[in-house]
Amino acid sequence: MEKLATYQELSEFLKQVERRAFKQAMFAVHGEDAALDIVQDSMLKLSDKYAGRPAEELPLLFQRILQNTIRDYFRRQKIRNFWTMPLSSLFSGGEDDEQDPLETMQTESGSSFLQDPAKSLESSQVVELIEAALQKLPARQREAFLLRYWENMDVAATAAAMGCSEGSVKTHCSRAVHGLAAMLKEKGVEL
Amino acid sequence: MNEQEFGRTLAGHLNRGLTQINRDALDRLGQARERALAAYQEPVDVPEMALSAGHGMLSGRGRARKGRYAYLLPILLLLAALTFAFYWQSAPLDDNIDDVADIDARLLGGDLPIQAYLDTSMDSWLENSADQ
Numbered sequence: 001m002e003k004l005a006t007y008q009e010l011s012e013f014l015k016q017v018e019r020r021a022f023k024q025a026m027f028a029v030h031g032e033d034a035a036l037d038i039v040q041d042s043m044l045k046l047s048d049k050y051a052g053r054p055a056e057e058l059p060l061l062f063q064r065i066l067q068n069t070i071r072d073y074f075r076r077q078k079i080r081n082f083w084t085m086p087l088s089s090l091f092s093g094g095e096d097d098e099q100d101p102l103e104t105m106q107t108e109s110g111s112s113f114l115q116d117p118a119k120s121l122e123s124s125q126v127v128e129l130i131e132a133a134l135q136k137l138p139a140r141q142r143e144a145f146l147l148r149y150w151e152n153m154d155v156a157a158t159a160a161a162m163g164c165s166e167g168s169v170k171t172h173c174s175r176a177v178h179g180l181a182a183m184l185k186e187k188g189v190e191l
Numbered sequence: 192m193n194e195q196e197f198g199r200t201l202a203g204h205l206n207r208g209l210t211q212i213n214r215d216a217l218d219r220l221g222q223a224r225e226r227a228l229a230a231y232q233e234p235v236d237v238p239e240m241a242l243s244a245g246h247g248m249l250s251g252r253g254r255a256r257k258g259r260y261a262y263l264l265p266i267l268l269l270l271a272a273l274t275f276a277f278y279w280q281s282a283p284l285d286d287n288i289d290d291v292a293d294i295d296a297r298l299l300g301g302d303l304p305i306q307a308y309l310d311t312s313m314d315s316w317l318e319n320s321a322d323q
Binding site for chain 1: 192194195197198199200201202204205206207208209211212216217219220223224226228230231232
């Protein structure tokens with residue numbers, strides 16, 4: 001018989017995963033409040049609906065819930081925008097508010113990390129550039145990349161969490177890596 | 192650097208970025224975790240749940256999880272009722288079958304040949320014998 005997750009195991013798991021989950025949500029929705037709401041909803045769903053599952057299933061279940069909650073957020077946003085956009089477009093001046101985080105980020109062409117990447121790897125600026133590049137990736141590519149390399153899931157688990165085929169995961173990951181490499185190279189970051 | 196190495200290197204940087212999350216967000220994450228853990232219910236075995244549900248012992252943290260399995264109780268009761276009904280219906284039938292089987296066995300095992308019961312002249316002879 002499978003050993004079910006205890007309160008302590010669930011607590012440890014949530015503590016271990018909460019920051020990465022928050023960042024994942026941030027990369028997707030670009031807002032701290034929305035990201036925190038998404039993480040809280042995901043934790044609640046896991047605890048309420050799936051705490052009776054074995055502890056080793058929690059990472060996959062949580063990722064699945066998290067990705068679905070992010071998708072739900074965008075669905076709600078889409079519906080909200082459907083009603084609010086026509087009204088707001090009447091009053092807006094038509095400027096494009098979309099900003100590229102990589103464009104607005106201060107890279108300081110004379111900074112040390114651009115000249116000496118080995119030293120700059122510790123710099124928080126590199127982290128910020130990587131996070132900004134991740135935000136620019138298409139959602140599915142970012143999702144696949146983060147699950148595979150940040151959450152250390154294998155291809156099969158990633159496919160299960162994303163609800164797609166293993167082939168799709170490989171394709172998304174490959175494209176994500178090439179996209180990230182190109183964006184970081186453009187900013188002068190060589191890993 | 193291949194894809195795997197690139198991914199792992201980036202993951203290392205992203206992990207470093209986790210230390211840069213602001214204090215307010217961390218506090219709110221902690222509160223979210225506490226709320227989630229408050230919703231945690233100890234998993235219970237179904238038989239135990241059914242018994243406790245029957246005796247009105249649902250309480251506190253176990254209420255929601257046990258309530259999830261509460262639908263099993265009427266199903267179990269229905270199955271028990273169906274089993275009883277089947278047994279009740281089939282029990283007399285079994286008795287009849289036993290009776291018929293007993294009669295057949297006696298007829299076949301008796302000294303009188305079976306054709307005697309089918310022979311009408313035998314009946315009339317018996318009646319005549321009885322009259323005499």
